[in-house]
Amino acid sequence: SKISSSLGEYQEVIKSKMAETKQQLEPLRVALISGITGQDGSYLTEFLLAKGYEVHGIIRRSSNFNTQRLEHLYIDPHNSSARMKLHYGDLTDASSLRKWVDTICPDEVYNLGAQSHVGVSFENPDYTADVVATGALRLLEAVRTHIETTGRKVKYYQAGSSEMYGATPPPQDETTIFHPRSPYAVSKVAAHWYTVNYREAYGLFACNGILFNHESPRRGENFVTRKITRAVGRIKIGLQKKLFLGNLQASRDWGFAGDYVEAMWLMLQQDKPDDYVVATEDSHTVEEFLEAAFGYVGLNWKDYVAIDPRYFRPSEVDNLRGSAAKAREALGWKPKVDFKQLVAMMVESDLERAKREKVLADNGFIDAHQQP
Template sequence: MASSDSAGAAGSEFNNGPLASSSIPAAVPERRKVALIAGITGQDGSYLTEFLLGKGYEVHGLIRRSSNFNTARLDHLYVDPHNSSKARMKLHYADLSDASSLRRWVDVLLPDEVYNLAAQSHVAVSFEIPDYTADVVATGSLRLLEAVRSSSSSSGKPIRYYQAGSSEMFGSTPPPQSESSAFHPRSPYAAAKVAAHWYTVNYREAYGLFACNGILFNHESPRRGENFVTRKITRAVGRIRVGLQTKLFLGNLSAARDWGFAGDYVEAMWLMLQQDEPGDYVVATDESHTVQEFLEAAFGYVGLDWKDHVVIDKRYFRPAEVDSLKGDSSKARKVLGWKPKVGFQELVKMMVDQDIELAKREKVLVDAGYIDAQQQP
C-alpha cells in the first residue's frame, strides 16, 4: 500500500513555497491541517486516522516494512494515490529505530500535529525482547521528539506532539491512578514508556515544544491485536460458538483493568493538541473489571459458561504482574470536556458480535478445506 514513491508525491504537494500575494485567487481554500501518525497501522492508528479524516485533516502515516502486508486495519480508508487526487491518507516507510527516516518525513510533510503511537506494545513480549522494546518505545520516542524539535526549529513551523503513554507506567501504585500518582513500572515495556513520558516533559520544558502525554488506560475494540486478553477471549468465544475451537488457554484471571473503547480514546488524543497549553492527561473509564469478569461477560453474552472452556496455562503469567488499574480521569473530563461513550458491557458485546461474524467466515473456509480448524489466533 505504501510506496517509496510516496515521498515525491507528498513532497511536491506540500513544499510548493510561498505564493506571491497578487497571485492568490480571492477564494483560496484554507490549507488542510496535516497530521503525521507513527503507528498508523495499529488499533489506535486506524481509529485516529478515521477521526482526523472526519475533521478534514490530510493524514500521513509512517509504516514499517514487513514481509507481509501490515495495513489491514486501514484498507477501508485507502485510496490509491495513483488513481485519485482525493487520497487524504498517505503512507510512507519509516521506523522508530531509524532517526533519519523520521526527520526526513517531518521535514517533507511539515505537519501541524505529530502523534507518536508506534510501539512494541505487548507487555508480556517486552520481557522476551527487552532491548528492542526499549529501543523502539523509549529511544524511538526520543528520536521522533528530536526530529520534531529540530525540523520545527529549522523551518519555523510550530508542530504539536502527542506521546502515547500508558497506565502500565503506574504498575504497582494502588488505584485509583491519576496524573499525580507515582510511576512504578513492572515490565521493560512500562519502564520504556516512563522514559518516553519524561523525554516528552523534558522537550516541553527545555524547548517550549507543545508536547502532551496521554496516559491512556487499556482500550479495546474489534480491531484489537489478537494476543491481548480481551480480543483473545472474544475471538475464542466466536470460534467456540461456531465449533472451530473448544479450549481457551489463559494466564492470570484476577488482574483488574480499566477497559474502554479505542474509538472514544483517540478523540482525547486530538483534544489534548487543541488546547491553549500543553499538558499530561489520564484517559480512562474510571471503572475496573477483572479478566474473569470479562470472561463471564463475553461467554455469558452467548449463553456459554467460561469454566467449560478456559484452561489455565502458566506460560501466560508474567514475571511481574500489574494487579489493579483503575483511572481517575477527572482532569481530562474537566479540561478537555472528554468522557467515554462506550461502557464495559457494550464494549464486550461489540467485540463478541464482530468475532462471531469473523468466525462464521472462517468456518466457511475451514469447511471448504482452505484453512485448518486447528489454527488458533
C-alpha cells in the first residue's frame, strides 16, 4: 500500500508538470477589457488571470485612483511576472480604443465599460448614450478595422442587460422583445444591435451576453443591494440610524457577479458567436432583499427604512426574471450562488467593513456621521 500511495503521488506530480509545460508551450492568450475597474471587470480579470491570460484594461483618467477593486491583483508592470496591465483610454475617445487594440493585439475584447446606473441615466442621458451606445460602436469599429488591417482573429463580448426587456413581463429569454424604460436601457439596446450588425455585416465573432442583475461585495454602493447591505453593517455596528430608499416593490433576478463572468468567457469559447441570457431564474422584490439582509443580523428592516421619493425613477422596470435555458444547454453554465448565499456573503463583508469603520470613527480618524 506504501508503494501504491507513492505511485499515486508521483502520478500527481507528473500530471501537474505536464499541465505547466502545456501552458508554457501554448501561446499566451491576451484579453482587453473596458470597464476593468468595475465590479465585473475585477472578477473577470481574476478569472482570466487564473486561466493563464495576459489581461489588459482600459481605465479612464480620474482625479482619484479608481483601481481599488484591482489592488489585490496588481503587480508593478516593471516586474516581468505582471500579467495585468492598465492603459488610459475612454469609450468616448475612438482614437484611444483603436490605439490600444492595435498595440495590445488582443484575442478577446470584453466591453464592460458603461455609465451603468439606471437612475443616473435619467440625469445624464446624452453622456450615458455616448458611453454605452456609441462607446460600444467605437470599440466594435476599432476591432473591425484592426482585423481588416492585420488579418488577425479577435472575439468581442458585449455586456448587454436585462434592463433591455424593461416593460416586457417575465420570464425573459433571447426571443423576448425589448421594451427599454430608461436612457441607459435604450443605449444598451443600441449596443446590442450594433453588435448583432457587426456580426452579420462583417462576420465578426461578436456575442451579446444579456445578463440579469448580478451583485457581490464589490458592487457599487449606490445600487440597491449594496446600499442595503452597507446600511445593515453600519446600523448593526451603531454607525447609522436610517436607510432611505425608493421603490421597494420592484422585482429582480439577482445572481453573483463571480458566477456571471464565467458565462462571458464561455460565450467566446464556442464555435459560433451568439447571444445568451444569463440569469438565476429566481426573482425577489427589493422588500424581500431587505427582509433577508436585515434578518441575517437579527434586525427588522421596518424599524430603519424610510422612503425618499428622489429615488423613484421617471419610468420603472417592475419585474425581471430570466430564463437561462440556452446558456445552460449550450454553454454548460449554471449559477453556483443562490439568493440566500448572496445576501449572506454581502452582509458579512459589509459587517466586517463597518467594524473597521467603527475603529476609525472611535479614534477620530473618520466622521461616523458621514453616511455613504
